[in-house]
Amino acid sequence: xxxxxxxxxxxxxxxxxxxxxxxxxxxxxxxxxxxxxxxxxxxxxxxxxxxxxxxxxxxxxxxxxxxxxxxxxxxxxxxxxxxxxxxxxxxxxxxxxxxxxxxxxxxxxxxxxxxxx
Numbered sequence: 001x002x003x004x005x006x007x008x009x010x011x012x013x014x015x016x017x018x019x020x021x022x023x024x025x026x027x028x029x030x031x032x033x034x035x036x037x038x039x040x041x042x043x044x045x046x047x048x049x050x051x052x053x054x055x056x057x058x059x060x061x062x063x064x065x066x067x068x069x070x071x072x073x074x075x076x077x078x079x080x081x082x083x084x085x086x087x088x089x090x091x092x093x094x095x096x097x098x099x100x101x102x103x104x105x106x107x108x109x110x111x112x113x114x115x116x117x
Contacts, residue, residue, distance in 0.1 A: 025092050026047045026055055026057055026092065026093060026094060027047050027049070027090045027091060027092050027093065028045050028046075028047065028057065028083055028088075028090055028091055028092075028093045028098075028107075029046065029047050029048055029049065029082065029083055029090045030045075030046040030047070030048055030054075030080045030081060030082055030083060031043050031044065031045055031046070031080070031081055031083060031086075031111070032044045032046065032078060032079065032080045032081070033062075033070065033075060033076075033077050033078075033079075034059075034077055034078060035077060036061065040061050040062070040064070041061070041062040041064075041066065041067055041070055042059050042060065042061050042062060043059065043060055043062055043107075043108070043111070044056065044058075044059045045057040045058050045059070045060075045093070045098055046080060048080075057093060057094070057095060057098055058095050058098040058099060060098065060099070060104045060108075062108055062112075063108070066108065066112045069112050069115050069116055070112075070115065073115045075115070085114075086110060086111045086114040086115070087110065087114045088107075088110055088111070088114075
């Protein structure tokens with residue numbers, strides 16, 4: 001990659017230093033729906049603002065009660081969607097934050113409430 005084209009991306013010097021030193025605060029910016037091996041619907045959380053092209057934060061299982069809503073939504077498995085599509089602003093998060101049952105449940109409820117509309 002040419003240096004000038006790299007500098008013209010959304011990544012700035014601060015991002016570069018924080019990414020390389022592993023001190024960068026991650027934000028939930030994208031989600032992707034997928035299926036676990038057992039067939040259960042899951043959501044993967046990503047932060048694409050990184051020099052590594054993306055940073056996967058965590059996966060979590062979606063309760064079966066939301067399956068019908070997803071199947072009627074027109075969304076596609078494996079496609080990354082901006083979190084704003086679901087009426088949620090990007091927010092800082094880490095694996096422990098996302099793994100908190102209260103946070104993950106609230107995130108699921110917010111996403112699927114938007115899909116029902």
